[in-house]
Amino acid sequence: MKIWQCQQCGFEYDEAKGWPEEDIAPGTKWEDIPDDWSCPDCGAAKADFEMVEVG
Amino acid sequence: MKVVIVGTGVAGASAAIALRNEGHRGPITLIGSDPEDPYRRPPLSKDFLGGTMPVERTRLKPPTIWAEKEIELIKGANAESIDVGGKTIHLDSGQVLQYDQLLLATGGRPKVLKSEFMDMTHVYTLRHLRDVAPLRNELNAGSHLVVVGAGLIGSEVAATAKGLGVKVTILEAASAPIARLMPAWLGEKVASLHKDMGVKMVMNARIESFNQYEGGVRISMASGNRIDANAVLVAIGMTPNIELAANAEIEVADGIVVDAYGRTSQDSVWAAGDVANMENGFLGGRYRIEHWTNAQDHGVAVAKNILGQNAPYNPVPWCWSDQYGVSLQICGWPDASDDVGVRGDINSNSFLTFFHRKGRLVGSIAFSKPKELRAIRELIGKSPFISPELLSDPKVDLAELAKSQIEAEQFENKRNETAAIKDLVRER
Ligand SMILES: Cc1cc2nc3c(=O)[nH]c(=O)nc-3n(C[C@H](O)[C@H](O)[C@H](O)COP(=O)(O)OP(=O)(O)OC[C@H]3O[C@@H](n4cnc5c(N)ncnc54)[C@H](O)[C@@H]3O)c2cc1C
Numbered sequence: 001m002k003i004w005q006c007q008q009c010g011f012e013y014d015e016a017k018g019w020p021e022e023d024i025a026p027g028t029k030w031e032d033i034p035d036d037w038s039c040p041d042c043g044a045a046k047a048d049f050e051m052v053e054v055g
Numbered sequence: 056m057k058v059v060i061v062g063t064g065v066a067g068a069s070a071a072i073a074l075r076n077e078g079h080r081g082p083i084t085l086i087g088s089d090p091e092d093p094y095r096r097p098p099l100s101k102d103f104l105g106g107t108m109p110v111e112r113t114r115l116k117p118p119t120i121w122a123e124k125e126i127e128l129i130k131g132a133n134a135e136s137i138d139v140g141g142k143t144i145h146l147d148s149g150q151v152l153q154y155d156q157l158l159l160a161t162g163g164r165p166k167v168l169k170s171e172f173m174d175m176t177h178v179y180t181l182r183h184l185r186d187v188a189p190l191r192n193e194l195n196a197g198s199h200l201v202v203v204g205a206g207l208i209g210s211e212v213a214a215t216a217k218g219l220g221v222k223v224t225i226l227e228a229a230s231a232p233i234a235r236l237m238p239a240w241l242g243e244k245v246a247s248l249h250k251d252m253g254v255k256m257v258m259n260a261r262i263e264s265f266n267q268y269e270g271g272v273r274i275s276m277a278s279g280n281r282i283d284a285n286a287v288l289v290a291i292g293m294t295p296n297i298e299l300a301a302n303a304e305i306e307v308a309d310g311i312v313v314d315a316y317g318r319t320s321q322d323s324v325w326a327a328g329d330v331a332n333m334e335n336g337f338l339g340g341r342y343r344i345e346h347w348t349n350a351q352d353h354g355v356a357v358a359k360n361i362l363g364q365n366a367p368y369n370p371v372p373w374c375w376s377d378q379y380g381v382s383l384q385i386c387g388w389p390d391a392s393d394d395v396g397v398r399g400d401i402n403s404n405s406f407l408t409f410f411h412r413k414g415r416l417v418g419s420i421a422f423s424k425p426k427e428l429r430a431i432r433e434l435i436g437k438s439p440f441i442s443p444e445l446l447s448d449p450k451v452d453l454a455e456l457a458k459s460q461i462e463a464e465q466f467e468n469k470r471n472e473t474a475a476i477k478d479l480v481r482e483r
């Protein structure tokens with residue numbers, strides 16, 4: 001499985017879970033998140049996230 | 056050219072990688088007293104303490120990167136002294152390293168109470184990865200944690216412990232939480248987040264003594280109250296690690312004194328991150344920044360300057376914190392302001408405040424408004440003369456405003472430059 005991790009604060013975006021707090025539905029692909037989205041924890045830009053393989 | 060870096064925190068580690076990425080081919084040695092590979096401190100009080108983040112994901116970089124980038128990583132070794140004349144550094148292992156350029160990224164250590172209190176069992180501080188497991192072992196449902204200090208780390212640990220079903224009391228000497236970074240009326244907002252979750256908040260707290268008893272610590276307060284804690288976390292700030300520099304006669308004040316490029320008072324010795332005392336290029340004066348992003352960016356900036364790029368570093372400081380799912384972000388210098396504005400509903404958990412000084416935007420504090428805070432931070436750095444009315448108008452998109460505002464400013468700067476060059480040519 002892969003997740004996207006904020007390189008600044010470590011926040012993790014999991015496509016399966018989405019981010020309902022900001023109306024990003026579970027299942028939303030990383031590519032489909034708008035480019036001007038910010039890390040919900042630290043405010044870093046979407047470009048500051050990197051994919052990590054887990055599990 | 057051989058570069059030696061002391062400190063495997065984010066400033067030192069980021070500098071090492073930046074040196075390689077910027078084309079440095081000579082040897083790089085990264086020394087740290089921490090026995091671990093470089094890791095992120097922010098999760099230590101949040102997800103990692105709460106047990107929802109595995110240790111691998113606290114790592115700053117994949118474990119293979121040091122070998123790949125040919126960075127010699129010496130872990131678990133303390134640098135004991137520097138001979139600035141002979142350009143050598145002496146480690147506690149007895150090893151002596153020669154350097155051409157030396158970067159000190161020694162960060163800080165927790166401030167403490169009297170050692171007789173700190174030496175008691177069940178009393179903790181939190182800065183290193185190794186500090187987490189013993190503290191987490193104490194966070195059992197129903198046990199009582201007392202947090203001394205309602206700064207960012209203390210507040211975060213309180214929130215994490217609460218999430219684990221622990222009873223929590225916070226003792227704070229100031230009149231409101233996070234007093235060093237935000238005005239009391241916003242600190243109250245943080246206090247109510249905690250109170251709503253059932254944390255007991257004691258402000259203006261004066262601790263008289265700690266007494267050990269089996270299974271915990273009894274805290275006596277100047278007010279006469281006694282509090283029995285199963286565990287105590289002391290989170291009252293940090294002290295910069297300046298001794299290595301001071302003993303080598305490198306100028307120190309509150310931190311190691313550096314210029315805008317990261318140079319210390321000694322030739323070929325540089326400093327970056329939490330330990331660096333730098334100039335505030337926007338408002339004047341000197342200060343230290345104790346936040347993650349600065350440590351990372353400063354490390355990278357000084358690495359480039361070591362390679363001769365000569366780019367001054369002048370950041371707009373900012374940090375974030377996460378408590379009960381509310382993302383708190385602070386940027387700039389709210390305490391330097393003479394005016395404050397609000398965007399959104401201050402009675403909700405999602406709003407932004409911004410601070411002006413003589414018409415200039417100098418700071419912002421946001422509750423769960425990451426995108427808007429990012430826009431404000433850009434404005435503070437690049438186009439700060441912007442009216443409060445515009446910023447508080449809910450119809451104005453802050454990200455777009457920042458973009459157009461900064462473009463206009465750059466266009467104007469270019470025009471002025473061109474005009475100045477033309478004038479010069481004409482004069483000749
Ligand atoms: C629990 C916690 C949570 C935090 N959360 C946030 C947050 O949410 N947001 C935010 O912006 N900031 C946060 N911070 C602050 C942030 O982590 C620091 O600003 C950052 O770690 C500073 O990095 P640094 O590399 O300058 O110093 P440090 O991280 O302190 O690293 C310095 C390193 O140098 C080593 N060292 C010192 N002296 C010597 C010597 N003589 N020889 C060898 N090694 C030496 C130390 O052991 C240490 O490993 C948090 C800090 C903590 C402790």
Ligand SMILES: [Zn+2]
Pocket residue numbers: 006007008009010011039040041042043044
């Ligand atoms: Zn982040």
